Amino acid sequence: MSSSGFSIPDATAATGKLRVGFLGLGIMGSPMAQNLIKSGYDVTVWNRTKSKCDPLINLGAKYQPSPREVAASCDVTFAMLADPESALNVASGENGAASGLSPGKGYVDVSTVDATTSKLISARIKDTGALFLEAPVSGSKKPAEDGQLIFLTAGDKALYERVAPLFDIMGKSKFYLGEVGNGAAMKLVVNMIMGSMIASFSEGLLLSEKVGLDPSILVQVVSQGAISAPMYSLKGPSMIQSLYPTAFPLKHQQKDLRLALGLAESVSQSTPIAAAANELYKVAKSHGLGDQDFSAVIESLKSKLQH
Numbered sequence: 001m002s003s004s005g006f007s008i009p010d011a012t013a014a015t016g017k018l019r020v021g022f023l024g025l026g027i028m029g030s031p032m033a034q035n036l037i038k039s040g041y042d043v044t045v046w047n048r049t050k051s052k053c054d055p056l057i058n059l060g061a062k063y064q065p066s067p068r069e070v071a072a073s074c075d076v077t078f079a080m081l082a083d084p085e086s087a088l089n090v091a092s093g094e095n096g097a098a099s100g101l102s103p104g105k106g107y108v109d110v111s112t113v114d115a116t117t118s119k120l121i122s123a124r125i126k127d128t129g130a131l132f133l134e135a136p137v138s139g140s141k142k143p144a145e146d147g148q149l150i151f152l153t154a155g156d157k158a159l160y161e162r163v164a165p166l167f168d169i170m171g172k173s174k175f176y177l178g179e180v181g182n183g184a185a186m187k188l189v190v191n192m193i194m195g196s197m198i199a200s201f202s203e204g205l206l207l208s209e210k211v212g213l214d215p216s217i218l219v220q221v222v223s224q225g226a227i228s229a230p231m232y233s234l235k236g237p238s239m240i241q242s243l244y245p246t247a248f249p250l251k252h253q254q255k256d257l258r259l260a261l262g263l264a265e266s267v268s269q270s271t272p273i274a275a276a277a278n279e280l281y282k283v284a285k286s287h288g289l290g291d292q293d294f295s296a297v298i299e300s301l302k303s304k305l306q307h
Ligand SMILES: NC(=O)C1=CN([C@@H]2O[C@H](COP(=O)(O)OP(=O)(O)OC[C@H]3O[C@@H](n4cnc5c(N)ncnc54)[C@H](OP(=O)(O)O)[C@@H]3O)[C@@H](O)[C@H]2O)C=CC1
Pocket: 023, 024, 025, 026, 027, 028, 029, 047, 048, 049, 050, 052, 080, 081, 082, 083, 085, 086, 089, 090, 110, 111, 112, 113, 137, 138, 139, 140, 141, 247, 248, 249, 252, 253
């Protein structure tokens, strides 16, 4: 075992590369794992719905039928799951990753969860003698495909340093934020701002149309001014056409707002704008828009959903 608590098993030492596990192959996990495979890493995958593993297996990934067996056969295992419940279950439920971990291995959870869940996952992982890093990401589907994500990490610094080359393949930048929970909190604060931004943008698009302006001109004006944001230029034209191709599912944005509001309450910080935005996402989700892109929140402001 090296001084950093991270051993290099013989198989890895021979190739010089880590054997990497990847649990959760959704919108984000699949392109992230693909980039690791294309960079020559020995990647083993698992997904609840097995068919989503097929494109990765066709690219050269190995497959194991449970998170436990993935973790047991790899040096470092990443996890990209939908929400706190699934992240915790995959990490430490029946046949979860923890039962395949041991000293010298590492577990990196890149899911977006709350700090409490992240700390619980960390405890379950570290009880096995393995190292733990939380590393939620900023950036959506295309940055994931292009290896342009931003990693917001916290936990075991030795693991952070060991997997830094993998972060550099999947992302454009990485932040080490100290204690477990800080990465989760940073991610939730960023997504709280983002959810409120798109809700406000939605009000502007609808108001411009209601007063007889061309909302596509509004998108151009906004994109050239001080409030310009890539997200507005990217999503505005589709929103005007009531089209919401899914990059970031609305149900996950609402989950993140719910978790962010819980974080704010835990420190008695008032967040009335985020609370109001969250109500719009809840309305949209209740009308079956949860699997659409989060920009579908605009639908909750249209008269047909106002009743
Ligand atoms: N999309 C985005 O732009 C971004 C998303 N995120 C975060 O990344 C995480 C994944 O998001 P994304 O890839 O978009 O989501 P998807 O809904 O596309 O994928 C969710 C993944 O979680 C798995 N899953 C869900 N429930 C369970 C369960 N009960 N047990 C086991 N596995 C489960 C799904 O498996 P199955 O295929 O079987 O359903 C799938 O692999 C979320 O926490 C999200 O908030 C972070 C940054 C950007």
